[in-house]
Amino acid sequence: MNSKNPILTALLLVISAIFILSGCSDASPSDAKAKAEKKEEDKYEKLVKEKNKEIELQPLELSPYNQEINSTFTKPEHKEFAVNGEVVVEGKVEKFSSLKSDYVWIKVFADEEGPAGKQHEYYTKLIEGKFKQKIHFFNGEGKYHVSVQIPSTETENYYFEATAFDVHNVNPEIERDITLTPFGQDAEVALLNMDSSYVKENEIFSLKGEAGKLAEEDTVMLKLTKGSESWKHVLPIKDGQFTYDIPLFYGKGVHELEVLVPDKERENYYQTATTILIDNKSDRTMLPIEYMDVYRERGVTLESPVFGGEATDGMYHVKGKIDPNAEFGPETTHIYITTKKGEDEALDVIPVKDFKFDDSFYLRFGPGTYEVVLSVPEIKEENSDYFRYFGFARFEVESTGEDQRDLLPSRGVQSDAEPIKQLAKDITAGKSTKRDKAKAIYEYVAKTVAYDVEKLETDDFNWDDSALKTLDLKTGVCQDYSYLTIALLRASDIEARFVEGMARGGWWPSKHAWVEANLEGEWITMDPTWGSGYVDDDKFVAKYDEKYFDPDMAEFKKTHTRTGVAY
Structure with a gap:
């Protein structure tokens, strides 16, 4: 460089250095990751080659049944060999039309029990007699035995082994393929957001799936098993999909979840579509809902x-x-x-x-x-x-709550409702003892509520009959008098209960309800219905009677028979 300008010369040298450094800089993070992954892959491929050198590679052996149905295998080629994480089973059946099923059954057995069990199965669809199945290894590194079975030509649900081979997997990655039975494939079942049928979870497994061939009126059954314990549940199909958060009830360890679909040949019967293994990391056990x-x-x-x-x-x-x-x-x-x-x-x-x-x-x-x-x-x-x-x-x-059976609000007794609390406060104003308060409440209800003869005669009872409804209508039958009385008593911090029984004499012998209240440790009886008046010629006649507040029990039992308390 012969430039006579020293500043220009220096600038050109800096630019040259920048270009040189750019050309020699490290690869991007993504490139580095790709290189690391390739290095790891190359490591396992090297292990495969080394293992296969140790094994005496012999041709795949076929059973005599293959000759009967004219079946051949293009993959694999050997009866024992090593692989890096996967193997492909591929072949063809010439006489496929005579088979009693459209599926080849492939069973994979691990030599040793692992986290994902010891066996996995594939049902591979025959298409114009051809089949191809990619298999991964559910326990990672180890030896596996694979049996390929082809359907019988004579008997339904019967298979003959066509070939078998042993595989040494050198890759430690656990990959349990999601597989579907013929029932699952016919129903077009698919598990969403999953790429393996062996998963690790903590207490809850969120299942999401679809079943394209099931109708809206169809259902999917779940069966969760661990050891000798199991739980079943039926899910509806909505827009072709099903979803459920499944508690892993049985604590730490692998839970087997079967997803079952309806058997179209048998009513109220289900067949397994797919199976998922869920390794629960939590020690917590939970009780199933029935x-x-x-x-x-x-x-x-x-x-x-x-x-x-x-x-x-x-x-x-x-x-x-x-x-x-x-x-x-x-x-x-x-x-x-x-x-x-x-x-x-x-x-x-x-x-x-x-x-x-x-x-x-x-x-x-x-x-x-x-x-x-x-x-x-x-x-x-x-x-x-x-x-x-x-x-x-x-x-x-x-x-862990306290026993407050006679103070808490209950069915029909809204003692915590603001109108009830305010009314109770007004009725008992100036009353110092619980007895005086209870007497005032009894008198209010008996004088305010009119007996509803029509309701009794027409059996017009409703699930929402209650103290508030009675207060609003100012009419009712024995249950309604009792609801309002008990609500006002409980709102006044007086224990009260709904008594069921029979009433004889008076208007008619029939089912009846009245009230018991705890006044300073002593339970007393009151019947605000009978204290409100009587029925004459199918019409209610209002006539307040205080004798049914803490009545003489010997006399009371002549007309009332107590059968129990309802909550």
Whole structure:
């Protein structure tokens, strides 16, 4: 460089250095990663070559059955060999039209039990007699035995081994292929967002799938198994898809999940479509929810809880929805909840609005284990004074809450509602003892509510009959008098309970309800219905009578027979 300008010379030298450094700079991070991966791949390919040198490579052996059906194999070529993570089985059956099935059955056995078990299966579709299946190895590195079986020409569901070979996989990566049985393939089942049928999860596995050949009225069954324990559940098909968050109930270890589809030849029978192995990392065990047939028949989806055995402080929440297209979907306006602890049992009701339910209920009998049953109501065309309901889910709940069975709000007794609390405060104003407060409440209800003769005669009972409804209508029958009385008592911090029984004499012998209240440690009886008046010629005559507040029990029992307490 002969430039006479020293500044220009220096500048040219810097530019040259930059070009030289650019040409010698390291590759981009992506290039470096690709090189590392290739190096790793080359390592396993080298291991394959070394292993195959140790093995005496011999031609693949075919069974005599191949001659009978004119079948041949193009892959693999040897009966024992090494591979890097995968092997291809490929062949052709000339006499495929005579076979009793359209699938070749390939069974892969690991020499040793691994995290993903010891066996995996493939059903490979025969297309114009040709078949091709790529196989990966579910336990990673190790020796595997592969058996290729071709259907019988005479017997349904019967296969003959066409060939078998041994594979030494040198790659440690665990890859359990997602495979479908013939039933799964016929239903066009596919698992979404999954590339392996061996997965690791923590307590919950989110299943998402589709079944292109199943109709909206079809269902998919799930079966979860670990050891001797198993759980089953049926899912609806919505827009060709199914989804469910599956609790891994049985603690740490591998859970086997079967996805089953309906058997079109047999009603109410399912066949396995695919199997997933889920390795749960959590030690926590959970109790399964038991679902009844009604769950599917009435189109219920229970979103919460997803498992039983949860602990709570005395209140529990449930959430779900009703399929509007299911039988009685639009008519299902409420859900019944039965809670049972030992001999004690309570019934609660929560509303269904816009085909959804989302509400809480009390575990009112103190600490312990509760059996909870969720039910849908019987849909009746005629009025009646009884309610039938059908359980759709059963589970357990552990409660640490106090026993407040006679103070907490309950079905029909909204003692925590603001109108009830304010009214109770007004009625008991200036009253210092619980007895005086209870007497004032009894008198208010007996004088304010008129007996509804028509309701009794027409059996016009409804699931939402309650204290608030009675307060609004100012009419009712014995249950309604009792609901309002108990609500006002509990709102006044007085324990009260709903008594069921029979009443003889007076108006008519029939089922009846009245009230018991705890006044300073002594339970007393009151019947605000009989204290309100009487019926004459099918008409109610209002006539307040205070003798049915803490009555003489010997006289009371002549007309009233107590059968129990309802919660």
